[in-house]
Amino acid sequence: AQSVTQLDSQVPVFEEAPVELRCNYSSSVSVYLFWYVQYPNQGLQLLLKYLSGSTLVKGINGFEAEFNKSQTSFHLRKPSVHISDTAEYFCAVSDVDSNYQLIWGAGTKLIIKP
Amino acid sequence: NAGVTQTPKFQVLKTGQSMTLQCAQDMNHNSMYWYRQDPGMGLRLIYYSASEGTTDKGEVPNGYNVSRLNKREFSLRLESAAPSQTSVYFCASSPQVPGDGYTFGSGTRLTVV
Numbered sequence: 001a002q003s004v005t006q007l008d009s010q011v012p013v014f015e016e017a018p019v020e021l022r023c024n025y026s027s028s029v030s031v032y033l034f035w036y037v038q039y040p041n042q043g044l045q046l047l048l049k050y051l052s053g054s055t056l057v058k059g060i061n062g063f064e065a066e067f068n069k070s071q072t073s074f075h076l077r078k079p080s081v082h083i084s085d086t087a088e089y090f091c092a093v094s095d096v097d098s099n100y101q102l103i104w105g106a107g108t109k110l111i112i113k114p
Numbered sequence: 115n116a117g118v119t120q121t122p123k124f125q126v127l128k129t130g131q132s133m134t135l136q137c138a139q140d141m142n143h144n145s146m147y148w149y150r151q152d153p154g155m156g157l158r159l160i161y162y163s164a165s166e167g168t169t170d171k172g173e174v175p176n177g178y179n180v181s182r183l184n185k186r187e188f189s190l191r192l193e194s195a196a197p198s199q200t201s202v203y204f205c206a207s208s209p210q211v212p213g214d215g216y217t218f219g220s221g222t223r224l225t226v227v
Contacts, residue, residue, distance in 0.1 A: 009154070032212065042220060042221075043204060043219055044206075044216075044218045045218070046215050049213070049215060051213045090156070092215075094212070094213075096212075099164075100210060100211070100212050100213075100214075101145075101162070102208075102215065102216060104157045105156065106155070107156050107157075
């Protein structure tokens with residue numbers, strides 16, 4: 001069965017520093033991978049997704065993620081964070097075995113320190 | 115703007131009361147979902163509807179019922195609310211096409227006292 005592991009429940013980082021949020025998944029077939037962001041007291045919105053092709057995917061607000069098939073990872077990165085990036089970030093995977101429903105990680109709270 | 119609309123945004127219920135959370139989407143999506151979000155628990159799927167006329171249980175269906183009224187609308191009913199159902203509820207929809215993600219509503223914050 002598929003699963004998604006977000007290794008850190010919280011990541012504190014200073015403003016203007018780089019950040020990496022980690023995501024690993026388990027699946028034996030071709031996957032589609034997603035990162036969603038949830039700002040305080042809001043719903044989730046799509047940040048970026050990997051479908052095929054280039055393993056480096058660029059999203060909104062300066063975020064990018066790299067698909068690594070051998071390590072079954074899809075880590076999210078940003079070279080310089082801002083206070084407005086304070087949010088919870090969710091990684092998700094879908095494949096034919098899930099009937100293309102999204103399987104969710106538990107989320108990582110990004111805490112920006114001034 | 116196109117999207118997923120949830121009503122109400124906030125609700126306080128007494129234990130034992132019933133209520134229905136409404137969700138409507140105007141993107142002609144086939145699939146719709148109800149999730150609950152609790153601190154430290156991530157998103158947990160309550161029920162989903164893969165297409166109009168079908169509904170299926172998710173991970174945490176106990177205490178809830180759903181109705182897929184038509185392609186646009188998917189409602190969640192709490193027949194007898196319990197304090198354990200205090201949560202934030204999200205509705206989402208998807209075209210259910212490989213590679214497409216979900217569009218979420220803004221949520222309903224429910225407190226059961």
